[in-house]
Amino acid sequence: MLYILGAGFKPADTVLTNDRLSEMAGGFSAADIESLYGIQSRSTTLPISYLEETKGGNARKAFKVANSSPTDLALGSIDETLARAGISKEQIGLVIGDTATPTQITPSEGQRVAGKMGLKVPTYDLWMASGSFLAQLDALSSFKPSKLPEYVLGLSANAPTQSIDLRSGKTAALFGDGAASYVLSASHEGKLGVLRAFIDVKPSECDKLKISLYGSLSIQDDFVEAMVRPRAREALERLRGWFSSDISEGYLIGPSCDVVGTRALAKEFGFNSSRVLVNGDKFGDMLGTSVPSILAQYWSQLEKGRKIFIAQSGIALCHGGMVLQVIK
């Protein structure tokens, strides 16, 4: 079994509230965003003054004024991760990174972060945007035990607000910046164990949400309503098929761009509302960062014996799901 021994999270420092966003963007109200998506604010690496002046949409300019980079955020999450895992960085034998918003297109994000940590270990990126965390854990769960080092550091670092044009409509409100990291092991038991996962993709839809290398983030206007929401439901149906008796006692993590949908799913499927784990309401959807950031944020509250149902849909991920066991 693959275990998650520790997780850490670092959101960007600046908070952009719905009120401020709707004043800058126009076209929707703060109440609209909250009622549609359940998002009240999002974290951003950009100065509010820059957004007020330019309304965003130019990643090249945003990069120059950003207060921090995805790499900075990833590094900010590491101490918490290692402390919870009870290891030092020297014990890490492999680093696997992820970013959909790199500051450099070579080398990989994992190599940038590992380099700043002073690590000299095999390092590469396994990335699938919103599906990265699921894909990383699913892959490592399929490795021969002899091929996995004692401890693996995984990380996801994203700053999609640097690519968003506030004038693009209500979907500009969905995203936030942040990074998460996690220590994995197949040889040491950790707080969380990976029980089962699945990932379905629909590459034919790869134009529905994309981040241009030099330009902005473009997204189908009803991406959440038409794609994420129904597909997260399908994902949860599948997870329920595996572990139906554990739902009422389990936790639910849904897509962070759709807190409203996640809460509705929880009610429909019989999750206790106190065990619906979200942070998209505060930080926005941070792409591959979101799921591990939620695990990190709720880490100390996760109760032994319960299962965590993760139902996801998003960029590069038609739908996917994972069930974790809280072991310790």
Add this chain to the structure above:
Amino acid sequence: MLSLLSMGYAHPATNIENDFLEKLDVGTNAQWIVEKIGIEHRVTTLPIEYIKETRNVEPWEGKKFAEISPTDLGVKAAKMALEKANLKADQIGLLITNCCTPNDVAPPESHRIAAALGISSLCYDIFTACPAFALHMDYLSSFEEEKLPEYVLCVSTATLTQHVNYNERSDGAIWGDGAAAWILSAKHKGKAKVVDTHFNSDPTRSEAVVVDRFGHFRQDGRAVRDFSVRQTVRLIKRLEEEYEIDWNRDVFIGHQANKTMLEQIVNNREIPEGNHWHNVTHIGNQAGASAPAVLAMNWEKLSPGQKVIVAVVGAGLSWGSILLEIQ
């Protein structure tokens, strides 16, 4: 054990000649390029007139003028590999891709290539730039074989010429654009058995080779060259020590960074020129597509009993090797 069933490659048609670079008047000349780098010409996805007029100082403009994208090249290479394996795209159970020069940073390149091919199975990027061939092989060799699908398609594609500042003396001489693809199976025997794989990196040196997202390629040339030669020799030596390698029979393929560097390596290991396969002299450095493209272009020359050592180095800094045994 993994088998390599087939390979494909793709390169654009436009040549950048050494004489052209000399006429840009940036302090280089054709003779210097051949003596120092050993490249006679290289291929590009950019119009030659665009390079002449603008020097690609603003690479975001280059993307608009580029005649072919990294996705297009990757798809072309993949189609060749599929055809040679006598497979249809819907038989691929996993697609992994490496691209250091994407047109979009999300979704991953694998999704764009999968969409173009009509693949709907799992796909994601496994990325380390130049040593991708070794990384992908090592990554897939790490799986429990029963967890791998019947056929896995790997694609590495790069259009570094779109990220070069042609005012820089040597950068324009190094890079070429290209893609390579290969199909693997743990369930079906292929032409080449994957006997040994290795991948490692030293991220503390990750700033030595960089492509800035909003800028150009840059590198610490001397440090990277020294590292490349030393590390490649080490990779070959380990395989020579652990396996029975006969350089009169077996083949070496290195990272196609430049010919003079490769010559240092083959001289060190006493590899006859006929057993050293390369394409850098007329295509340039195609980053992660380089070494697999060489193998793909020479696929029909492989003979049973032969071994192939691929040793690659590059950004990260990362490096890796593959030992194939031809069946």
